Amino acid sequence: MPRILALETSCDETAAAVVADGNTILANIIASQAAKHAKYGGVFPEVASRAHIEVIYAVVQQALSDAHLSLADIDAVGVTRGPGLPGSLVVGLNTAKGLALGRGLPLIGVNHLEGHVYSLWLVENAAEVVFPVLALIVSGGHTELVLMTGHSQYQRLGGTLDDAAGEAFDKVARLLGLPYPGGPSIERAAVGGNPTAFKFPRAWLEGTWDFSFSGLKTAALYEVKQQKPGRPMTAEATADTTPPDPALVPHLAASFQAAIIEVLVGKTLAAAQKFAVTEIFVAGGVSANQALKAEFERRAPLPVRVPPLGLCTDNAAMIAAAANFRYLAGQRDALDIDALPNWKLV
Ligand code: KG4
Ligand code: ZN
Secondary structure, rough: OOOEEEEOOOOEEEEEEEEEEEOEEEEEEEEEOOHHHHHOOOOHHHHHHHHHHHHHHHHHHHHHOEEEEEHHHHHHHEEEEOOOOOOHHHHHHHHHHHHHHHHOOOOOEEEHHHHHHHHHHHHHHHHHOOOOOEEEOOOOOEEEEEEEEEEEEEEEEEOOOOOOOOHHHHHHHHHHHOOHHHHHHHHHOOOOOOOOOOOOHHHHHHHHOOOHHHHHHHHHHHHHHHOOOOOOOOHHHHHOOOOOOOOOOHHHHHHHHHHHHHHHHHHHHHHHOOOOEEEHHHEEEHHHHHHHHHHHHHHOOOOOOOHHHHOOOOOOOHHHHHHHHHHHOOOEOOOOOOOOOOOOOO
């Protein structure tokens, strides 16, 4: 029964977790920096790495203490190696190296996106998963449609050509004058809004498994600034940061959310059919969106797994779950591995 201590610092959450046997969470600590970044409307990299340094040791100590364990009880240290912000990744990686070196523990570098996928193994009946599985990974930095044919075996079908789904939520939230992070803000604002009030575009990119959300974001911008689509935005309108009439915000939020969900669900279901998968995994921060989950459940003719709410956004339990599989498969990383800020899952 391996016990993995894992660290995650790829973006703006400083997280540590202890997971036993790949699926029993003994501790899961997340110190969010969201409040520090709110005034910038997004993550400010220097602020993020500094904040990680300030709390990482306390977060690790808290995880061990919550798990009622000491480092002597840990079998391996898992850590996010990438992708992510370089300065942030280095804080987690160096801390993990120090812990591994000090205790003679194996070090296991994990791809953050693989971590999101393995958040689905932290639920009860995950052992029953039969491959192939289709994974839709939707986060602030990524939108990837991946066929998973076995543990740690991925075939990339497609992904976003421009903005990630979460990034589109964050940018449109900002336009609407809603606070960062934008996903939860838009989801809340959309309650009671009419999803058909605004006709926002859906980029289907037929014949590919790719996505594009920049047109949708631009359409929202034109609507908010009340400019005519297809014409260049006037300089005055671009410079103007006034949010729209508050009465319109729920309708704009609901129409935007409906457009993004329709494409995510539509393309994922088409790929699921084409590749005859047994189930669909939806993971990453945007999978916390209850309207997305409901639409999958309404339309999908096959099982769709979404992580429990607290495990959708960045956490270290998912990194531990992925590290556990790699530990069992014999992966042992050298103590001089580098952070890989642009590391691709496949
Ligand atoms: O996975 P994550 O925590 O960090 C990255 O790896 O990027 O994802 C964060 C993203 C943000 O863009 C955030 O706005 C989005 O996930 N998000 C949501 C929701 N909760 C978080 N998007 C839509 N609806 C939500 N409820
Ligand atoms: Zn993430």
